[in-house]
């Protein structure tokens with residue numbers, strides 16, 4: 465069944481286009497490096513589904529002038545919910561809003577995928593799966609604390625392709641402190657030979673409140689040297705290019721037609737509604753976010769008032785300028801200085817450090833847009849910091 469058959473496209477002429485993100489805050493176990501919001505207390509699952517639906521019903525009337533095009537279930541581990549629970553949440557989102565849905569992504573861990581589940585996810589109307597593989601090597605998965613049962617990630621991806629999803633994406637991590645350079649080449653080789661049209665490849669970062677951060681602090685482990693991480697990045701750019709992927713954002717690689725529409729809209733500054741604990745929303749220059757606490761979130765749902773657990777900030781011109789650079793300079797298209805000036809009143813050309821960045825090649829002008837060349841993307845955050853206000 466196609467997505468259009470399940471969620472008929474309503475004739476919607478309203479603007480602007482928007483997206484919805486739903487955060488599913490459950491995981492079976494904590495990965496060594498993860499500081500996302502989640503709990504391993506799966507017993508709250510039913511109450512959480514009800515709470516998510518409650519927040520959707522409360523929020524959607526505020527978005528009546530928007531047309532939603534993308535729906536994204538992230539986490540946590542959305543694949544811990546059943547396909548019918550995911551469909552139940554999506555159905556409410558659809559009933560309460562105007563839609564021209566063209567991408568519904570669900571993040572899934574490979575161990576949750578089997579032919580029956582995949583068929584049910586497809587039947588629910590999901591057309592894009594983002595599969596959290598991270599590595600195909602048992603040694604690396606062991607260190608990441610991602611071994612669950614007898615999972616064969618390659619097999620799970622092949623089943624997903626056989627199930628007929630329109631788009632498949634894999635998450636991979638490099639710059640890990642175990643294994644050698646060969647392991648990253650092997651992971652890339654495997655990923656590039658699978659029938660997927662998108663790869664998200666992240667450099668491992670050591671967040672302070674994670675097991676990895678702790679291991680570095682107490683000295684039981686050392687982070688890989690920068691040269692090795694840069695070497696792995698070069699291998700990544702080379703292998704994905706040869707396999708026909710376009711490197712369109714620092715961490716994102718797509719075959720033709722495979723770019724993530726949801727994330728691209730987010731990087732474009734499109735308004736988005738975030739549902740669930742810890743989820744962020746953005747509309748009319750205002751950003752707000754839910755508390756990173758399942759208990760507070762579900763209590764709000766019981767009271768029917770989500771506002772008390774929320775925080776917000778109004779973005780001024782400087783914030784909007786910074787946000788546009790932070791998201792724009794991560795992309796192959798870079799930033800349009802004229803649009804930036806129009807939307808913020810601030811001129812990127814007057815930034816004092818720009819001349820030096822252009823002179824040493826860390827920034828470049830291409831077709832009137834400012835961007836960071838691919839070779840310098842691993843340092844994109846540091847370069848952007850020099851330009852923001």
Ligand code: SF4
Nearest residue numbers: 491494495498539540
């Ligand atoms: S499965 Fe994902 S969200 Fe859950 S702990 Fe691991 S990395 Fe974090």
